[in-house]
Amino acid sequence: MKSLLLTFMLLGLVAILKAQEVPSDDQEDYSGTWYPKALIHNGSLPCNKIPSKVFPVKVTALETGDMEAEIIIWKNGQCHDIKVLMKKTDEPGKFTTFHGKKFLYITELPVKDHYIFYCEGHHHGKSYSMGKLMGRNPEENPEAMEEFKKFVQHMGFREENILVPELKEHCVPESD
Structure with missing residues (x-):
């Protein structure tokens, strides 16, 4: 289950997938900070694993x-810092992680600085798929959310599974 949770959070990492290509003068630099804005899953994610x-x-x-990618996972009232290596593949926009067990894809949206990151994999014999709306800034963007809803519909996900988790700038553990 830890691998599944890491994969879910990993979606935030995929914004930089195209950075693995040979950069040109007009290519955007995908290094830096990215903000998760919405999440979708195919219904296979247990409630206790949804951030x-x-x-x-x-x-x-x-x-x-x-x-x-450096990600923070919130689990049991604690912050967990994790570094994840994303390996490029021969297919543009496709990456592997967790020793080739998970596939990550990126789709650039027509809304500036917004992307959809999509992950497929297997966990305990079950297949799962998840997507995440990511942006360069933390502000809400209704146009980007509409594009994300189109993606959800196109992929056959249920719109009621869209989650908009609380975005925190820094991780502060809960006190007892």
């Missing part, structure tokens, strides 16, 4: 062309 709080994701391009 109620999310945090900005910091992405760094590596010399190899791969990416490293």
Whole structure:
């Protein structure tokens, strides 16, 4: 289940997928901070694995062309810092992580600085798929949310499974 939760949070990392391509002068730099805005899953995610709080994701391009993402997972009232390596593939916009067990895809939206990150994989013999709306800034964007809803519909997800978790700038553990 830890792997599934990490994968769910990993979706925030995929914004930088295109950064693995050879950069050109007019290509945007995907390194930096990304903000999760909405999440969707195919219904296979247990309620206790759905994040109620999310945090900005910091992405760094590596010399190899791969990416490293620093994510924070909120679990049992505690912050957990995790670094995840995203390996580029031969297919543009497709990456692997967790030793090739998970596939990550990116779709750029027509709304500036907004992307949909999509993940497919298996956990305990069950397949799952999830998507995340990510942006360069933390502000809500109704136009980006409408594009995300179109994606949800196109992928056959149920719109009632769209989640808008609380975005926190910093992780502060709960006190007893």
